[in-house]
Amino acid sequence: MTAKGWMAMTTLAAACWTAKGEGWRTYEQTLTLTFESEAQARDAAVTALPLPVGKKVAFSTRWDDSSPEAVAVAKAAVLAEYGYKGTFFLNKVDPAYGENVIRKFLAKGCSAGAHTATHPFLPRIDHNAMFQEVLANRIAIESCGDTCVSTFTLPYRAFTSETDPDRPRAIGECLVRAGLNGGPEHFADSATKFGRSPREWIGALEFSIDDRNPQLDKFEANIARGLKAIAGNSLECGPHLALGTHNWQPDLKAFGEIIGTQANHPDWWYCNANEYVAYRLQMFNTAIVKKGSSGKTAIFAIARPEPFELGDCVPLALRASAGARGAVVDGQTLTLDAARDFTLPHAAARQLPDRIGAVHNEDNAEGEGALKADSTLPALQAALHVDLARNALDLQIKNVSQESLGPLHLTFRLPLKWKRGVVKGDLASLKPGEIRKIPLALGDVETDARYEAGTYYFAAQCDYGDAAGAARLHATASVAAQVRTIE
Ligand SMILES: [Zn+2]
Numbered sequence: 259m260t261a262k263g264w265m266a267m268t269t270l271a272a273a274c275w276t277a278k279g280e281g282w283r284t285y286e287q288t289l290t291l292t293f294e295s296e297a298q299a300r301d302a303a304v305t306a307l308p309l310p311v312g313k314k315v316a317f318s319t320r321w322d323d324s325s326p327e328a329v330a331v332a333k334a335a336v337l338a339e340y341g342y343k344g345t346f347f348l349n350k351v352d353p354a355y356g357e358n359v360i361r362k363f364l365a366k367g368c369s370a371g372a373h374t375a376t377h378p379f380l381p382r383i384d385h386n387a388m389f390q391e392v393l394a395n396r397i398a399i400e401s402c403g404d405t406c407v408s409t410f411t412l413p414y415r416a417f418t419s420e421t422d423p424d425r426p427r428a429i430g431e432c433l434v435r436a437g438l439n440g441g442p443e444h445f446a447d448s449a450t451k452f453g454r455s456p457r458e459w460i461g462a463l464e465f466s467i468d469d470r471n472p473q474l475d476k477f478e479a480n481i482a483r484g485l486k487a488i489a490g491n492s493l494e495c496g497p498h499l500a501l502g503t504h505n506w507q508p509d510l511k512a513f514g515e516i517i518g519t520q521a522n523h524p525d526w527w528y529c530n531a532n533e534y535v536a537y538r539l540q541m542f543n544t545a546i547v548k549k550g551s552s553g554k555t556a557i558f559a560i561a562r563p564e565p566f567e568l569g570d571c572v573p574l575a576l577r578a579s580a581g582a583r584g585a586v587v588d589g590q591t592l593t594l595d596a597a598r599d600f601t602l603p604h605a606a607a608r609q610l611p612d613r614i615g616a617v618h619n620e621d622n623a624e625g626e627g628a629l630k631a632d633s634t635l636p637a638l639q640a641a642l643h644v645d646l647a648r649n650a651l652d653l654q655i656k657n658v659s660q661e662s663l664g665p666l667h668l669t670f671r672l673p674l675k676w677k678r679g680v681v682k683g684d685l686a687s688l689k690p691g692e693i694r695k696i697p698l699a700l701g702d703v704e705t706d707a708r709y710e711a712g713t714y715y716f717a718a719q720c721d722y723g724d725a726a727g728a729a730r731l732h733a734t735a736s737v738a739a740q741v742r743t744i745e
């Protein structure tokens with residue numbers, strides 16, 4: 259295609275396609291507060307709380323690696339028995355693992371996280387391999403478990419390199435580009451270590467108590483240390499403690515008895531990592547704007563991130579200013595406690611995808627012949643094609659059902675060579691039988707040769723609605739990186 263022809267095509271595409279950059283997609287709710295006096299309504303204010311109503315500590319547990327079925331299910335059961343939740347950070351998964359393990363721990367209130375596809379030392383592999391290890395792993399877990407994956411833990415806790423001081427930042431960049439938002443590590447300042455803002459990457463203060471022979475005194479000492487840090491407000495990750503373990507224990511009885519000593523604290527939020535990360539991102543990224551007051555009522559517009567972006571539907575806790583007596587969001591009455599704290603749920607229509615699929619364009623083929631559907635989502639066919647000569651991606655999507663699909667939220671994830679990182683855009687709908695071809699100019703590139711080794715892996719994530727609810731399809735493609743001529 260000539261340069262002029264390409265320009266015409268991008269202009270055409272732009273008419274129905276708006277790239278939004280990396281910002282969170284948000285939606286708006288209307289909050290009406292009633293006060294004891296008109297003056298209080300005029301001065302009304304609302305602030306987001308760092309934890310759910312009445313909670314002072316968030317406590318989660320971290321379980322690494324794809325444990326055998328019986329072990330993973332037993333862990334979820336012992337956690338549930340004592341009122342705890344866990345996040346299972348998985349490597350290799352397949353549909354049977356999704357059915358026999360992931361669904362079972364999800365049913366106990368646990369969540370799935372990413373831990374790379376093949377458990378490499380990330381600092382020892384090339385940048386493109388790092389990105390694929392992280393992103394392909396997230397896509398595989400999501401599609402095998404039909405659950406959102408928003409958290410991550412490092413294999414071997416490895417992120418630094420003596421020969422490459424930039425490696426921690428590059429790992430952080432891979433994680434955020436892959437759609438991951440946080441996760442527990444042995445250090446509470448993982449955002450800083452990964453070169454990200456603490457408002458963007460959400461960690462935990464994680465500790466272990468001996469994976470082979472769990473020790474009550476270690477549990478107690480680490481909790482005392484964690485509670486002290488939380489009381490001093492000294493943790494970058496906020497008030498989040500995480501117990502990290504592997505599946506090396508001969509039985510879980512001793513483990514259960516140890517965690518049982520800290521069960522049922524009324525001011526602890528026993529959560530999983532995905533819930534904490536989604537909560538804290540909401541707290542930082544929800545805009546609360548007062549629209550005005552009338553008599554004893556004040557009205558606020560609340561723009562908050564879409565649950566599918568956060569990976570969890572956890573509600574947000576808010577505190578109203580002095581004199582607040584009642585709160586209503588979009589017609590639903592909310593309960594205020596004595597401190598004027600209340601819980602703001604997501605709108606009922608904002609659901610997480612509960613059917614997630616993936617299609618890989620095996621040969622990076624072009625044309626409608628490359629279109630494929632995942633068996634979970636037969637209505638939507640997709641094919642992602644990489645064209646390095648044009649420095650562009652082409653995403654094709656086709657609705658092969660009898661009903662209209664939409665809206666469709668597209669999120670492109672690019673390897674580190676491309677500066678754009680994540681590109682978002684939305685389509686209103688895809689009619690029955692309709693096919694859309696969406697070209698994406700990849701834009702400016704990094705010239706450093708370390709981004710040009712191995713294989714480029716690209717993904718387009720499509721979140722959309724159909725008659726059955728919310729769904730997500732990942733379309734992926736890979737091509738050999740360009741080999742630079744040595745001059
Ligand atoms: Zn591991």
